[in-house]
Amino acid sequence: MPALTRPARRYLCHAALLTIGLAISGLFYNLLLVELGYDRGGIRLPLAGETPLLGVLNSLPVLAAAVSSLPIWWAVQRIGLRPALIAGALLHVAALLGVALWPTPAPLLLCAALSGPAAVLFQVSAAPFMMRHSRPEERDTLFALNGALIIGAAGLGSLIGGPLPGVAANLLGLPPGAPAYRATFAGAATLVALAALPLLLPAEPDGAPRLAQPARISAGGLIRAAFGAWPFTLSPLLISLGAALLIPFLNLYFCQRYDASDAALGIIFAAIGVATGAATLLGPWLSRRFGKIGSVVLTQALAIPCLLLLGLAPTLWLAATVALVRAALMNLAIPLYDAYAMERTPEAARPMVIGLIKGAFSAGYVIGPTVSAIVQQRAGFGPLFVATACLYAGAVVANTLVFLRPRRR
DSSP states (O other): OOOOOHHHHHHHHHHHHHHHHHHHHHHHHHHHHHHTTTTTOEEEETTTEEEEHHHHHHHHHHHHHHHHHHHHHHHHHHHOHHHHHHHHHHHHHHHHHHHHHOOSHHHHHHHHHHHHHHHHHHHHHHHHHHHHTSOHHHHHHHHHHHHHHHHHHHHHHHHHHTTHHHHHHHHHTOOTTHHHHHHHHHHHHHHHHHHTHHHHSOOOOTTSOOOOOOOOOOHHHHHHHHHHTHHHHHHHHHHHHHHHHHGGGHHHHHHHHHOOOHHHHHHHHHHHHHHHHHHHTTHHHHHHHHOHHHHHHHHHHHHHHHHHHHHHOSSHHHHHHHHHHHHHHHHHHHHHHHHHHHHTSOGGGHHHHHHHHHHHHHHGGGTHHHHHHHHHHHHOSHHHHHHHHHHHHHHHHHHIIIIIHHHHO
16 A cells, blocks of 8 residues: 555544544434424525424535535635635534534524535545645545545444433533533534644645645636536436435335334444445555546446345345445445546646535435435335436446546547
C-alpha cells in the first residue's frame, strides 16, 4: 500500500472524528424531537398549510444545502480547501450546540438550516483536498480508505452513542429523556470541534512536490463548468431516485416481511456497515484490474440481481445476507466514481463538480420517501424493488454509454 502524505492522513483523522460526532447526534435527533413533543406540534407553511415540525426539521437541512450550494462552490475556490473543511466543522459545532442549549422551535430551525451548508462545505472540499494531497499511485487507496473510514466511523459513532444518554444521566444527575439527549448533543459537538484540530496543524506534504495554487475560476467559468459536469451527475441521480424508494425502509421491510426483532435488526445493520466498509478497501485492487469506471459498472451491475433476490428471499437471514452483499457492491463503487470524476475535472472546478455529484446522490431523497410511503400503503414493497432495480440498471447503462464505450473506442 503506498504511503499517504501527511495532509492526507490528517484529513482522514478529521473525517473520522467528524463522522463519529455526527453519527452520535444523528442517532438521537428524532428521539429528542419526539421527547420535546415536536412530532405533534406543527408549523404553518405557504401552500402546504399546517406541517409537522418533525418533518420540517428533517427536510430543512437538504433544502438549505441546495440553496447554499452555488455560493459555497464559489467561496471554496476563493478561500481554499482546508479553510472550507474547518469552516464546515465549526458550522456543525454551532448547530449541535444550538440543539443542546436552545431546543425551542426557532433555534432548532436555525440549527437545521446551518447543518445544510456545513454538510456542503465538507462534500465539496473533501474529494478535491484528497486529489490535491495525493500522488497518482496512491489516489485509489486514499479514496477507498476515506470511504471505508467514513462508513466504519459512522458505525462506531452509533455504537459509542447508544449508551451515552444513560451515562450522561448518571454522571450529571439528569433525568432520562430530553435532558440526557441534550447532554449527548453537547458531547457530539465536542468531538466535531476536535475534528478541526488536525487541519489546523501545519500541512506539510511529506516530501511530495509542492503543488501550485489552483487558478481561480470566474463566475462565467463556474457556470460553464457546471453545464459541462452533467455527465457525472446522471448516474448518481438515477441511483438516488432508486435508493430513496427503498433503502430508508429496509428495516420496515424486514419487520413486516420476516417479523424481525429489534435485536435482529441491530445485528443485520451493524453487519451491513462492517461489510460495506471492508468491501470499500477492495476498490484499488478492482481499479487496477478493470479501471475505475469499469469497476463502477461491474459492481453496480452485480448489485441489481442481489436487489431483486432481496425482494424474493424466503427467510430473514438469506435476505439479510443478500442485503449485505448489495450494500457492499453499491458503496464500493462510490469512491472510485468520485476519484474518476476528480481526475477529469480542472482543479479550480473540482469543488463545484463534486458538489453536483453529491447533490445528485441526495436529490432523490427530497420526494422519494413520500412516494415510497404511498406505494407501500397501496401495493406493498414489490413495485418498489422493481422500480429501484430499473433505476439502478439505468445508472449502469448511463455509465457504460457516457464513459466506458467512448474510452474503448
